[in-house]
Amino acid sequence: MTQSSALFSAALALLRQTQHGVLATQSLVLPGYPHASWLPLVLDEAGRIVLVMSRLAEHTQNVLLDEKVSFLVHEPSATLSGARLTILGDLQPVPDDPLLLARLARQNPQLASYLAMADFSVWRLWPRRARYIAGFGKMGWIEGDEWETAAQLSLADESALIQSTLLPEGCELIGVDWAGCDLRRNGQLERHILHCDRFDLAALRAAIDAVIRA
Template identity: 35%
Template sequence: MSTKALRPARELLLKEYRGVLSTLSKSMPGYPFGSVVPYCLDVHGQPLILISRIAQHTHNLRQDNKCSLLVGERDAEDVQAVGRLTVLAQARPLSEPTEIAAAAERYYRYFPEAAGYHQAHDFDFWVLEPVRHRYIGGFGAIHWLDQVTLANPFDGSTEARMIEHMNSDHGAAISHYLDLNDLPATVPAQLVGLDSEGMHLRQGQSIHWLPFPSVCNTPTQVREALVLLARADQWPAVEQVAG
């Protein structure tokens, strides 16, 4: 297993926010069934999805929870020359009220249009618990990875407070982050997620993950990184660390 592939594999999972969920067909035994799903990562770094109880993939998962999530770089001209990641996982529906509440708070920041789905249309949150990963970083760069996920060091309330503060008081800094990454500022952006390695900004229907220059494991380190980036003339290179 290559430790050098861990970071780019995890970054791909962070950068993208939709993938192909493959399940084992209930109506066509033995055949895989693929469907497109949006996702964000939960506090444990695992893909979190919201799916309808009447959807085919949900029926499939209730019969056999083995599945995979294929994630590839968006807008790639040559899909075989860029990164893609297959997460082999076991899907688990969330059932504990506190677990569901935490999932809803995070997921609806990323996908506000989905708010209320699980009540009005019988949607439920599921988490994909990874078993193994297959990462391809381009031609010849192929790796089996056992542990790609990284837990978020900021619990729900800590992350929510930092996000609310940035969105309420530092809109100019968020616009500057867009400028530094050549993202059009024609649509207002909001901070929706923070993890140890970067931040997620939402613009309309689009999600952008922007890396911190170095790993941040405390709120103070996050604040210092956000201030540094707000004053930067260009986005700093990311400090390379193993894993």
């Protein structure tokens, strides 16, 4: 694995255990200055950040003028030795996508409920570059095309796996990707790393079943 690929894998692992972050937009009120906003997030099938934003919000007004943004996520500890990731990219509206909306609703039902209000809509951050830092000497730049070329489990395959998985009471399977699965068990979110060959759906299903039975 190259250094760039290793950095991307670590950055993606951080993203997959994160539920919120800080969006920095170009201020409309004070041009030239960044405007930072705390926002909840979910990820699409490629690990790109997906947001639900109100048109009335200051950050949305800024993005409508200039889609160039950055987004910061970090480990819960938020210390200088903890991992953090700043993604620079273009934040754009998402066309209607029922499978993505279903993923959003599984991952964050409260966030999805805002879409019932007319001024809320879904946006996706298309990475251009990202800066990953995991402590002294453990840092580097990641190119945006890493998200495009990485192995992805399609939303259709994810949906089929979730719908066909038998779950015990109090357990929800809310997300699946080639690196792991996300459960909501008795109201608590759990991220489980899976070790199986990519592009082998049968092996992925078996790994998920093993996690659920544990």
